[in-house]
Amino acid sequence: MNGNQAGTLVLEDVSKIFPQREGQGEVRAVDRVSLTIPPGEFLTLLGPSGCGKTTTLRLISGFEMPSSGRILLDDKDISHRPPNKRDMAMVFQSYALFPHMTVFNNVAYGLRAHHVSRGEIRQRVERVLDLMGLKGLGERRPHEMSGGQQQRVALARSLVVEPRVLLFDEPLSNLDAKLRVQMRSEIRNLQRRLHITSVYVTHDQVEAMALSDRIVVMNEGQIEQMGAPEEIYRRPISRFVADFIGRANFLPATVCAVEGEQIAIDLLGQRTTATASFTPRLGDSVAVVLRPEGLQLRPDPDLPQVTVEQAMYLGTSIEYFVRLGDERLIVVETDPRTERIFHEGQSLGLTFIPETAHILPAG
Amino acid sequence: MKVQRLSQIAPSIRLTRNRHIAEFWRIFQDPLLFVGLVLVVLFVGITIIAPIVAMVQESRTEQGQELFENYLGSPVYRTIIQNTMEMGLLVAAAGTALGFLLAYVQVKVDVPFKRLMHIIALVPVIAPPFAVATATLLLFGRNGMISRGIFGVRYDIYGLDGLTLVLTLSYFTVAYMNLRGMMMALDPALDEAATNLGASRWRIFRSVTVPMLIPGIAGSFLLLFVEAIADLGNPLVMGGNYEVLSTRIYVSIVGLYNTTAAAVLSVILLVPSLLVFVVQRYWISRTSVVSVTGKPSGTPHMHRHPLIRWPLFAVAMFVTLFVIMIYGTIFAGSFTKILNVNNELTLEHFDFVINGYGSEAMKDTTQLSIIATPIAGVLGMLIAFLVARKKFLGRNALDFATMLGIAVPGTILGIGYLLVFNEPSEITLPLIGTVTVLPKLTGGRALLGGAAAIVLVYIVRSVPAALRSGVAALSQIDPSLEEASISLGEDNFGTFRRVTLPLIRPAFLSGLIYAFARSMTTISAIIFLTTPRTKIMTQQILNEVENGRYGNAFAYCVILILIVLVAIGILAVAVGTSSGAEKTMEGGA
Ligand SMILES: Nc1ncnc2c1ncn2[C@@H]1O[C@H](COP(=O)(O)OP(=O)(O)OP(=O)(O)O)[C@@H](O)[C@H]1O
Ligand SMILES: [Mg+2]
Numbered sequence: 001m002n003g004n005q006a007g008t009l010v011l012e013d014v015s016k017i018f019p020q021r022e023g024q025g026e027v028r029a030v031d032r033v034s035l036t037i038p039p040g041e042f043l044t045l046l047g048p049s050g051c052g053k054t055t056t057l058r059l060i061s062g063f064e065m066p067s068s069g070r071i072l073l074d075d076k077d078i079s080h081r082p083p084n085k086r087d088m089a090m091v092f093q094s095y096a097l098f099p100h101m102t103v104f105n106n107v108a109y110g111l112r113a114h115h116v117s118r119g120e121i122r123q124r125v126e127r128v129l130d131l132m133g134l135k136g137l138g139e140r141r142p143h144e145m146s147g148g149q150q151q152r153v154a155l156a157r158s159l160v161v162e163p164r165v166l167l168f169d170e171p172l173s174n175l176d177a178k179l180r181v182q183m184r185s186e187i188r189n190l191q192r193r194l195h196i197t198s199v200y201v202t203h204d205q206v207e208a209m210a211l212s213d214r215i216v217v218m219n220e221g222q223i224e225q226m227g228a229p230e231e232i233y234r235r236p237i238s239r240f241v242a243d244f245i246g247r248a249n250f251l252p253a254t255v256c257a258v259e260g261e262q263i264a265i266d267l268l269g270q271r272t273t274a275t276a277s278f279t280p281r282l283g284d285s286v287a288v289v290l291r292p293e294g295l296q297l298r299p300d301p302d303l304p305q306v307t308v309e310q311a312m313y314l315g316t317s318i319e320y321f322v323r324l325g326d327e328r329l330i331v332v333e334t335d336p337r338t339e340r341i342f343h344e345g346q347s348l349g350l351t352f353i354p355e356t357a358h359i360l361p362a363g
Numbered sequence: 364m365k366v367q368r369l370s371q372i373a374p375s376i377r378l379t380r381n382r383h384i385a386e387f388w389r390i391f392q393d394p395l396l397f398v399g400l401v402l403v404v405l406f407v408g409i410t411i412i413a414p415i416v417a418m419v420q421e422s423r424t425e426q427g428q429e430l431f432e433n434y435l436g437s438p439v440y441r442t443i444i445q446n447t448m449e450m451g452l453l454v455a456a457a458g459t460a461l462g463f464l465l466a467y468v469q470v471k472v473d474v475p476f477k478r479l480m481h482i483i484a485l486v487p488v489i490a491p492p493f494a495v496a497t498a499t500l501l502l503f504g505r506n507g508m509i510s511r512g513i514f515g516v517r518y519d520i521y522g523l524d525g526l527t528l529v530l531t532l533s534y535f536t537v538a539y540m541n542l543r544g545m546m547m548a549l550d551p552a553l554d555e556a557a558t559n560l561g562a563s564r565w566r567i568f569r570s571v572t573v574p575m576l577i578p579g580i581a582g583s584f585l586l587l588f589v590e591a592i593a594d595l596g597n598p599l600v601m602g603g604n605y606e607v608l609s610t611r612i613y614v615s616i617v618g619l620y621n622t623t624a625a626a627v628l629s630v631i632l633l634v635p636s637l638l639v640f641v642v643q644r645y646w647i648s649r650t651s652v653v654s655v656t657g658k659p660s661g662t663p664h665m666h667r668h669p670l671i672r673w674p675l676f677a678v679a680m681f682v683t684l685f686v687i688m689i690y691g692t693i694f695a696g697s698f699t700k701i702l703n704v705n706n707e708l709t710l711e712h713f714d715f716v717i718n719g720y721g722s723e724a725m726k727d728t729t730q731l732s733i734i735a736t737p738i739a740g741v742l743g744m745l746i747a748f749l750v751a752r753k754k755f756l757g758r759n760a761l762d763f764a765t766m767l768g769i770a771v772p773g774t775i776l777g778i779g780y781l782l783v784f785n786e787p788s789e790i791t792l793p794l795i796g797t798v799t800v801l802p803k804l805t806g807g808r809a810l811l812g813g814a815a816a817i818v819l820v821y822i823v824r825s826v827p828a829a830l831r832s833g834v835a836a837l838s839q840i841d842p843s844l845e846e847a848s849i850s851l852g853e854d855n856f857g858t859f860r861r862v863t864l865p866l867i868r869p870a871f872l873s874g875l876i877y878a879f880a881r882s883m884t885t886i887s888a889i890i891f892l893t894t895p896r897t898k899i900m901t902q903q904i905l906n907e908v909e910n911g912r913y914g915n916a917f918a919y920c921v922i923l924i925l926i927v928l929v930a931i932g933i934l935a936v937a938v939g940t941s942s943g944a945e946k947t948m949e950g951g952a
Binding site: 061063082083084085086088089090092093094096097098099100109110113114154157158161167 | 841843844846847848849850851852853854855857861862865866
């Protein structure tokens with residue numbers, strides 16, 4: 001309820017252990033997670049199913065209590081504060097609109113809980129309905145609205161209480177693909193405009209990239225990597241991240257020189273320099289991540305030869321699966337020139353854009 | 364870029380224990396929730412647990428132990444125990460079969476008059492005790508209108524055969540509702556799949572339908588068994604020389620004033636009841652394969668083949684007409700001088716109940732039921748909310764203890780009340796001295812002439828059903844609705860009032876209806892608690908039946924049924940039958 005508050009959220013070494021649903025033992029749903037989210041940042045928790053995203057969000061919201069560690073909001077320890085006193089609002093996957101109330105009453109719900117005066121409630125609800133493009137729909141019931149509209153009501157209901165932190169748990173996963181893209185940019189614009197600290201959970205990497213200032217990739221309850229979308233995409237620290245964010249080819253290479261940040265390697269018959277997520281030594285065997293758009297096919301007999309096993313014309317691009325020795329690689333061509341369209345069974349040379357190569361430990 | 368790889372494994376017993384304690388303490392953070400929990404626990408402890416414990420303790424006194432050995436050694440008592448079990452099993456089998464048949468016809472066979480059959484199957488819920496038994500005596504007894512009048516036989520209906528008939532007619536509704544619910548939840552796609560694989564109708568019934576319903580069938584069987592062995596009204600009227608435990612307990616108290624003997628017999632009756640309750644709760648509910656919340660995909664296939672349809676229709680219709688005939692007899696009996704002897708129409712029985720001696724009982728019973736109903740309804744929903752939605756130590760124990768209110772035979776609860784509340788409960792505190800916590804609630808000079816104890820019993824007997832329907836309703840409601848409310852700043856109590864309660868309104872209504880009907884019709888639990896100052900209709904009915912004044916008894920029954928029906932109507936209007944949310948909830952949002 002304090003729009004003037006900053007909203008710095010800090011997780012310090014937070015863990016959550018659940019007893020196993022059946023029988024003995026326990027599940028470490030969240031394992032020693034530390035995070036600092038500055039005011040106004042849009043942070044996304046991304047990871048495969050069961051990696052602990054929802055649990056992390058529920059720890060922040062107060063619906064679960066950490067087994068250990070602390071959660072701080074603007075320097076105050078809120079680890080044990082009940083969820084209704086945390087100044088956060090959550091947007092649910094199922095929207096969780098109150099089915100027995102009109103849209104207006106849904107949106108006014110939090111204000112009434114805070115004993116805001118009638119006049120002010122009316123004013124603020126109308127304003128936020130307007131903002132969300134729901135003008136005139138206040139008297140409808142949730143079930144009389146489309147999925148997109150319901151999602152907007154859910155968002156309006158959370159925004160109207162002016163929380164210090166907004167929490168989202170896969171809010172778009174019940175929408176169809178087109179609407180998802182549209183709502184995505186609406187959420188993005190709104191959050192930029194209102195500058196509310198936001199934590200967003202999704203397992204859709206495109207959504208994460210499109211929305212976030214920063215992405216936290218989680219795996220088995222731990223933070224695997226944390227950084228801006230571009231950084232995560234271009235400089236993944238592990239095969240897991242590289243595979244999870246977009247698609248990746250992994251090619252073996254040998255380190256032939258190390259000069260500070262720049263590592264020289266031999267790759268596909270070329271000497272090139274690349275960034276690395278660790279410090280390899282001379283002569284090390286490493287794995288090189290190459291994104292599909294970083295690989296190129298050329299009818300050039302001097303290059304390492306590959307065979308096109310499958311070609312898929314997708315309109316904006318063409319995807320090829322090619323075979324290089326034992327490896328099956330994926331190549332995406334966006335070059336519009338028709339002489340760059342190849343066919344299954346064709347033999348071609350393979351090259352790459354040097355700036356896109358990134359080095360990971362082998363194996 | 365910050366990299367974290369702290370895969371230290373610290374399996375932590377200490378951490379686990381701290382977590383339990385933390386979760387437990389969490390409930391203290393919300394004062395209202397905490398107060399609610401404390402009140403509920405106190406209520407359950409005082410009104411359910413304490414009486415049962417007192418009864419068991421009484422049976423374990425020296426004198427009780429002696430009686431116990433005597434009883435188990437004596438052939439008379441062994442026969443009584445045997446009789447009880449025999450009757451329980453027979454009624455359980457017959458009632459489950461009847462319930463299954465009616466449910467199957469209702470859900471799976473295309474026949475006319477379904478609505479009528481359904482309503483008739485539900486009538487026993489609001490039927491006063493003794494009504495069915497007395498009407499059956501008039502129809503099939505030694506001078507029965509049908510046995511003697513039509514078939515010309517002097518049939519001795521007293522005993523096991525009569526008892527099985529009336530108990531089955533009184534309790535088959537339990538099985539009917541249970542199995543009907545399950546059959547409706549059965550996914551028709553299963554039938555379709557089986558048909559596609561070439562199975563015949565009979566084969567589907569045998570290999571798909573029945574196996575899927577086994578938990579429901581077993582559950583109904585057990586419930587009926589418990590109801591049957593706990594029943595007191597029917598064996599009192601119908602038993603004749605066929606004695607069962609509940610009538611023996613009744614005689615021990617009312618005839619012999621021997622509470623210890625009654626307690627000992629009660630423990631003998633309690634053992635199978637509790638055993639069955641525990642089995643039902645932990646085994647049957649686990650093995651259920653039918654997800655009752657699951658949504659069937661498609662409409663069930665109805666049997667249309669005449670060779671299936673009409674025989675089933677004939678049987679179901681026969682049962683329906685039989686029940687109608689029973690209630691018709693009650694109705695006719697209330698308007699005639701002495702049915703079958705002097706069929707002159709009269710209003711004197713109604714005059715007796717409404718204006719005469721019976722009016723006190725009518726008013727008292729209705730009043731006490733009106734007091735008990737809302738308390739039971741709200742308490743049921745509150746416990747359901749706590750049990751289904753909140754994490755705290757002892758959550759399962761609270762559910763279990765509440766359910767004991769109905770799992771324990773009514774006579775046993777009544778004796779427990781006699782033992783616990785016959786003296787004022789006092790505690791001695793240092794400095795302050797002796798403080799009366801609860802005044803004397805039963806017997807002579809009891810608080811409000813015993814009315815307080817009767818209301819407590821009404822509540823205790825009604826809360827379990829409200830609890831179950833509340834839990835069932837809550838399990839259909841997405842918990843994120845409540846979480847949304849809390850995340851918007853509302854506290855637990857406000858969330859319950861503004862979100863949960865409106866959404867479970869249909870369950871609340873059925874809890875209230877059940878509570879009222881149960882209170883008006885209950886006999887075994889309050890029979891020891893009535894005093895000359897507090898007259899209860901069911902007990903008056905028993906008086907009239909025992910003295911052969913069937914006309915008065917029937918008039919009581921008719922009026923009691925009318926009161927219950929009117930109350931249902933008023934409750935439905937006052938509470939509202941819908942939560943206003945059905946559509947969305949069906950949509951799964
Ligand atoms: N209440 C609970 N009790 C026991 N285990 C739980 C509980 N909640 C979550 N878990 C377990 O914790 C782990 C993390 O679950 P969580 O819901 O946080 O995953 P998620 O990343 O949100 O996955 P998804 O993408 O499928 O939503 C899983 O192994 C899950 O089974
Ligand atoms: Mg999740």
